Amino acid sequence: MHQPKHQRLALVVIAVVVLIAASLIATWALRGEASLFYVPSQLVSDPPAPGRAVRLGGMVEQGSVVTRPDGVTIDFVVGDGKARVPVEYSGIVPDLFKEGSGVVADGRMQANGVFKADTLLAKHDENYVPRELQDMTAAQKQAVVEDTTK
Amino acid sequence: MIAELGLAALWLAAALAGLQLAAGALSLRTEAGDDSDLGSVVRPAAVVQGILCVFAFTMLLWLFARTDLSVKLVAENSHSMKPMLFKVAAAWGNHEGSMLLWVTVMSIAGALIALIERRLPERTMRATLAAQAFVGLGFYAFLLFSSNPFERLNPPALEGLGLNPLLQDIGLAFHPPTLYFGYVGLSVAFSFAVGALLTREVTPAFARAMRPWVLGAWIFLTVGITAGSYWAYYELGWGGWWFWDPVENASLMPWLAATALLHSASVLAARDALRAWTIMLGVIAFSMSMIGTFLVRSGILTSVHAFAVDPERGTFILALLAIYIGGALLVFALRAGSVSEGQRFALVSREGALVVNNVMLSAILGVVLLGTLYPLLTEAMGVRVSVGPPYFDPVSAIFALPMLVVMAVGPLLRWRSDRLGRVRWQLAVIGTVALAAAVAVLLLAGAGLLPSLGLVFGAALLVASVLPLKGRSLRLLPLATWGMVVAHFGIAVALLGMASESAFNQEKLAAVNVGETTQVGPWKITLERVDPIAGPNWTALEGVMSARYDGGAPIVVTPQARTFWAPPQETTESALVTRWNGQLYAVIGKEAGQGRWQLRLWWKPFVPLIWLGGLLVALGGALALVGRVATDLRRRSAQRRIAERKADAAT
Numbered sequence: 001m002h003q004p005k006h007q008r009l010a011l012v013v014i015a016v017v018v019l020i021a022a023s024l025i026a027t028w029a030l031r032g033e034a035s036l037f038y039v040p041s042q043l044v045s046d047p048p049a050p051g052r053a054v055r056l057g058g059m060v061e062q063g064s065v066v067t068r069p070d071g072v073t074i075d076f077v078v079g080d081g082k083a084r085v086p087v088e089y090s091g092i093v094p095d096l097f098k099e100g101s102g103v104v105a106d107g108r109m110q111a112n113g114v115f116k117a118d119t120l121l122a123k124h125d126e127n128y129v130p131r132e133l134q135d136m137t138a139a140q141k142q143a144v145v146e147d148t149t150k
Numbered sequence: 151m152i153a154e155l156g157l158a159a160l161w162l163a164a165a166l167a168g169l170q171l172a173a174g175a176l177s178l179r180t181e182a183g184d185d186s187d188l189g190s191v192v193r194p195a196a197v198v199q200g201i202l203c204v205f206a207f208t209m210l211l212w213l214f215a216r217t218d219l220s221v222k223l224v225a226e227n228s229h230s231m232k233p234m235l236f237k238v239a240a241a242w243g244n245h246e247g248s249m250l251l252w253v254t255v256m257s258i259a260g261a262l263i264a265l266i267e268r269r270l271p272e273r274t275m276r277a278t279l280a281a282q283a284f285v286g287l288g289f290y291a292f293l294l295f296s297s298n299p300f301e302r303l304n305p306p307a308l309e310g311l312g313l314n315p316l317l318q319d320i321g322l323a324f325h326p327p328t329l330y331f332g333y334v335g336l337s338v339a340f341s342f343a344v345g346a347l348l349t350r351e352v353t354p355a356f357a358r359a360m361r362p363w364v365l366g367a368w369i370f371l372t373v374g375i376t377a378g379s380y381w382a383y384y385e386l387g388w389g390g391w392w393f394w395d396p397v398e399n400a401s402l403m404p405w406l407a408a409t410a411l412l413h414s415a416s417v418l419a420a421r422d423a424l425r426a427w428t429i430m431l432g433v434i435a436f437s438m439s440m441i442g443t444f445l446v447r448s449g450i451l452t453s454v455h456a457f458a459v460d461p462e463r464g465t466f467i468l469a470l471l472a473i474y475i476g477g478a479l480l481v482f483a484l485r486a487g488s489v490s491e492g493q494r495f496a497l498v499s500r501e502g503a504l505v506v507n508n509v510m511l512s513a514i515l516g517v518v519l520l521g522t523l524y525p526l527l528t529e530a531m532g533v534r535v536s537v538g539p540p541y542f543d544p545v546s547a548i549f550a551l552p553m554l555v556v557m558a559v560g561p562l563l564r565w566r567s568d569r570l571g572r573v574r575w576q577l578a579v580i581g582t583v584a585l586a587a588a589v590a591v592l593l594l595a596g597a598g599l600l601p602s603l604g605l606v607f608g609a610a611l612l613v614a615s616v617l618p619l620k621g622r623s624l625r626l627l628p629l630a631t632w633g634m635v636v637a638h639f640g641i642a643v644a645l646l647g648m649a650s651e652s653a654f655n656q657e658k659l660a661a662v663n664v665g666e667t668t669q670v671g672p673w674k675i676t677l678e679r680v681d682p683i684a685g686p687n688w689t690a691l692e693g694v695m696s697a698r699y700d701g702g703a704p705i706v707v708t709p710q711a712r713t714f715w716a717p718p719q720e721t722t723e724s725a726l727v728t729r730w731n732g733q734l735y736a737v738i739g740k741e742a743g744q745g746r747w748q749l750r751l752w753w754k755p756f757v758p759l760i761w762l763g764g765l766l767v768a769l770g771g772a773l774a775l776v777g778r779v780a781t782d783l784r785r786r787s788a789q790r791r792i793a794e795r796k797a798d799a800a801t
Contacts, residue, residue, distance in 0.1 A: 010497075015509045018549075022513035026520045026545055033541035034524060037534030055536045071661020071742030091659060092387070092739030092750050096720070106538070119388075 035106065041082040043109070050111050056085060057104040065099055078103060078115075089117040153221050153300040156209030160250075160300075163202035163257060164290035167283040170195040170260075174280025178273065178348060192276045193264040196283075200261025203254040210250060210299055214241040220306035223247065223299050229312035231687050239323030245447060245463065246299035248326055253289045255327075255334040259363070260286070263338065269359050269782075271351055278345030284477075285337050285436075288470040296466050312687075312714075325381060329374035329401050333439035335367020336404055339411065340478065343432030347481050352425045352489045357418035360432070362778060364412050369771040371405045376764030387722030387737045389752045391651070391760055394542040399522045400442030403515055407435035410511040413504045421565055423492040423501055427508070430486075433478040438515070440471045445522065496567035503560025510553035517545050547600055554607045554645075557638060558614030576617050584610035597653035604649025611642035629777025637770025644763025650756035658751045661742035671753030672700045673734055675707070680738075680747060688714045690723070693738035693747060697727055709738040733757045 035053040048054050056078060064077035073090045076099075087105055097103060097120055105117035170192055177189025213221050214237050217230045227247075228240045242251045260282050267275060293299065342360040346352045378401065383391045392398065411431040417424045444467040495501040521537045528535050558580055562573045570577065587609035591602045615638035619627070658670035667676040678694045690712040696704035710723040727734040732755040739748030 011505060015505075015512070018509045018513050019516060022516045022549060023520065025548060026517045029541050029545045030521065030524050030537065034528070034535040034537045035540075037536060053538075053540060067743060071744075071746045072659050072739075072748050092722070092737060092748050106536075 039080045040078055040085045041080055043085055043115070044083040048109060050109050053106070053108055055104060055106050056087070056115055056117075057102070058085070060097070060099050060101060060103050062099045078105070085115050086113070087115045087117050089120055091120075094120050152209050152212055152218070153302065156206045156213075157298070157300040159202045159206040159209070160253075160290070160293065163199045163206065163253075164287065164294060166195045166199040166202065167257075167286045167290060170199065170283035171280050171287060174276045174283065177276050178280075189272075189276050192279050196257075196260040196264035196279050199283075199286075200257040203257040207250055207254040210247060211238055211241050213300075214238055214247075217310060219308070219310060220303055222301045222303040225303050225307035225310050227311065229310040229687070232312070233686055235320070236323065242327055243323070246293070246297045248330065249289065249293050249297055250299050251327060252330050252334060253286065253293060255331055256282070256286055256289070256337055259334055259338045267359060268786075269355050270346075271349065274345050274349045274351045274356070276345075277348040278341050281344040281348075282338065282341035285341065285474060288473065292463075292466050292470065296463060325374060325377050328370050328377065332367045332369075332371035332374055332401075332408070333404060333443065335363050335370060336408060336436045336439050338363040339367065339408075339432045340436035340474075343429045344478055344481060347429055347485045347489070350485060350488055352418075352429060354419050354422050357415045357428060358778075358782070361412070361415045361419060362775060362782075364408060364415055364435075365771055365775045365778065368405070368408045368412055369768050369775065371401065371408060372764060372768040372771060375401050375405055376761050376768065379764070380761045384724050384726060384735075385721070387724050387750075389657070389724075389735050389737075389750070389754070391648075391757070394521070394537075394539055396445050396522050399518050400445045403518055403522075404435055404438040404442055406511050406515040406518070407431060407438045410508045410515075411435050413511075414508055417501050417504050418492075421493050421495065421501055423495060424505070424508075425489045425492050426482075426486045429482065429489070431508070433475065433482060434515075437471070437475045437478075438519075440467065440474060441519075444468055444471055493566075495565070498563065498570060499567050500560060500563045500565045503556050503563055506556045507553055507560065510549045510556070513549040514546050514553075517549065518542065521545070543600060547603070551603060551607060554611055554641075557641070558611050561615075561618045561634060561638065576614075576620075579617065580610050580614045583613045597649075601649045601653035604645055605653065608642050608645035608649055611645065612639065615639040615642055629780065630774045631777075633770045633772070633774030633777060635770070636773060637767045640763045640766025640768075640770055642763070643759050643766055644761075647756050647759025647761075647763055651754050651760065654755040655757075656753045659749075660751075661746040661748050663744075663746050668749065668751070670734075670751040671755075673751070673753055674698045674701075675734075675736070675749075675751060676704075677747060677749065683710070685712070688712045691738065693736075693749070695725075695736065695749075697734055697736070699729065699734075707734070707736050709736045711738055711740075728758055731755060 033053075035055050036048065037055045037057060038048070040056070040058045043054075043056060058078035058080045061077040061079050061084065064075075066075045067073070068075065072092075073088065074093065075086065075088050077084050078087050079085070087107075089105070089107075104121040105115065106119040106121070107115055107117035110116050173188045173195065174192045177187055177192065180187050180189065210223075213224055214228055215234070217224060217228055217232075217237060219225045219230075223244065223246050224240075227244045228237055232240070241247045260279060263275075263282070264279060270278070339360055342356065342363065346356045346360075375398075378398065379391050382393065382398075383389070411428065411434075414424045414428045414431055418428045444464060447463050447467055521541050524537050525535050559570075559573070559577070562576050564572075584606050587606045588602075591597060591605050597605070615635055618631070618635060656671040658668060660668050662668050662677050664677055664679055667674055669675070675695050675697045678696055681692045681694060683690050683692050690710040692708050692710045695707045695709075697707050698704050705727050707725040707727055709725040712721045712723055713719075714721065722737055725736045727736075732753060735752040735754060737750040739750065742748050
């Protein structure tokens with residue numbers, strides 16, 4: 001570190017090495033830890049490994065919400081018009097969680113085929129459809145609504 | 151009429167910004183000091199622009215206060231039945247209004263620079279104001295062409311749609327403006343960086359001129375993040391204080407960049423080193439606030455609390471982002487080589503520690519940025535993912551933990567060059583505290599790896615942060631040094647709060663009958679009754695509970711489940727009991743059949759330390775800011791006295 005140029009170079013090299021390390025670690029971790037988003041038909045046709053954190057989005061089927069005797073665990077079905085996934089959740093449901101509206105659940109598939117949700121996200125807006133579901137065409141949405149209101 | 155006045159003022163302000171840019175840019179070609187040239191209109195233009203923007207924003211406030219339903223924005227975001235405070239707050243609780251607030255704050259900052267700042271060479275000053283006008287013009291265009299807050303509604307609405315009830319909260323009413331002050335402060339830092347780069351005047355004087363703005367922005371960001379975290383904690387009813395939500399990351403990333411900038415600007419101001427790096431951070435910090443705005447406003451990422459979602463606006467902000475960052479990087483590429491390199495220093499020195507801190511902060515920033523943008527990248531490839539705490543917690547910790555070590559040791563080191571041996575007894579103290587904390591954590595057991603590390607590092611930093619006070623006269627210690635000590639101490643306090651909450655948090659979820667008692671941690675809680683109650687624009691079911699800590703006197707706790715009718719929506723109002731050693735957090739849910747009510751209860755040991763720490767960090771910033779400004783004023787008046795004496799001697 002006698003020459004200012006050398007010192008500058010050393011600093012730049014250290015900074016670059018750390019930043020490259022950061023991005024490598026980050027990308028590696030992202031592969032393992034990012035939870036994939038599934039709609040029910042994907043979850044059924046190509047199920048993730050049980051226990052892997054995933055995110056499930058779809059519509060809560062009409063008439064499917066059942067509260068267990070403990071008063072705090074609910075079972076319901078999330079559908080996308082093509083497939084249906086049973087979901088179990090313990091906790092206070094978010095304010096806009098209701099039958100016939102969209103929901104996104106963070107959780108994992110269990111070996112028994114029931115999705116255990118840790119968190120339910122229902123956006124704080126009465127018009128909310130999960131953004132992941134916005135790509136569904138109007139006809140698809142209609143089908144989901146009809147399917148779930150039967 | 152009021153709306154038209156506001157709009158006219160806005161157009162005039164935009165025109166002045168155009169003049170400010172043109173005059174500032176043209177005056178760069180001429181030599182400074184020639185007052186007859188075009189450059190002399192730059193400062194007055196900035197001042198008048200500020201006044202016009204304040205006028206326009208006042209008009210918008212007035213429209214909201216009167217609930218003028220012939221204005222589209224008012225009809226969409228307000229309601230005649232709302233309390234006055236929230237009527238006014240609704241003015242900035244939406245996209246258009248908050249953009250106008252942004253432009254207003256930015257133009258006020260420009261006016262202040264034009265009025266006050268005399269330290270820099272006049273040419274650099276003009277270049278800075280021109281850069282600021284350049285940034286401002288983008289926002290004016292955004293407002294006037296795509297988000298006009300004064301747009302009329304014909305025919306007028308009969309009643310407004312109301313404000314999102316979640317936003318009807320005193321904390322949230324002031325939360326976005328706080329963050330905006332931070333973002334705008336960084337835009338000023340950006341202008342200073344570009345201005346200095348254009349005239350090649352990257353000097354300690356430049357760092358001293360820029361530093362108060364960075365400090366101010368950083369204080370607002372710190373307060374904003376702390377308040378936002380507390381708001382999410384008590385208002386969403388989930389009992390969590392940080393979710394790594396894109397909207398939260400949007401405020402964290404500029405904070406990380408501003409923290410790095412603050413430290414590198416200090417090196418530049420004190421030691422005339424890290425010139426190019428400081429400029430680069432100035433550009434990055436503002437870019438981060440633009441990226442944050444883009445993420446929040448475009449709704450491009452799924453977020454629990456994104457609002458005002460509109461792809462067209464997202465595209466507009468993206469275009470602005472590309473122009474600003476691209477432009478600044480271009481100038482940087484052309485000029486950075488000519489910014490001479492400054493003073494040398496050894497790696498073991500105050501500067502060296504600050505460089506390590508900067509690199510680590512940048513690494514954390516990169517990690518958060520990647521995690522936040524990753525869903526976008528994969529979505530482009532047709533795969534939808536969400537990235538949460540399992541990624542952010544460990545990966546940011548990898549870089550945060552070494553940074554905490556440097557934070558503990560760095561302030562003990564001397565500038566230029568030092569030996570670790572000189573501070574060996576301090577290192578021994580820090581090491582002993584860390585060891586004792588590690589033993590205590592192992593004995594308590596049960597805590598996860600990250601919370602345990604947090605407790606150990608937090609305890610060590612708590613002690614290390616006050617060590618620089620040893621052997622110095624506390625009365626004579628400069629305010630800025632006090633600021634550093636308090637801010638570092640605050641980081642340790644916040645870290646201890648986070649680690650303690652994660653390690654020892656206890657939760658109870660139950661459906662209970664009236665009269666029944668349930669338990670969480672050391673608390674016994676009895677549901678006494680459930681009352682229907684009514685507020686100004688909501689009704690609610692209120693659970694009345696009595697909570698006893700360890701058999702002590704009962705404390706009444708009243709969580710509510712509120713129903714708003716405009717717009718129709720339900721919210722959860724949690725109830726908190728704060729003790730010195732933690733917080734009881736209670737939420738009431740739905741009726742659960744057989745006369746039972748859902749209750750969710752948490753005992754969170756030492757959780758208030760998180761926000762107390764955040765406020766201490768901001769207080770440290772405020773002390774440093776006051777200290778710096780006071781020093782500058784003293785220096786300036788001393789210089790004036792010397793100049794007067796010289797003039798006297800000459801006559």
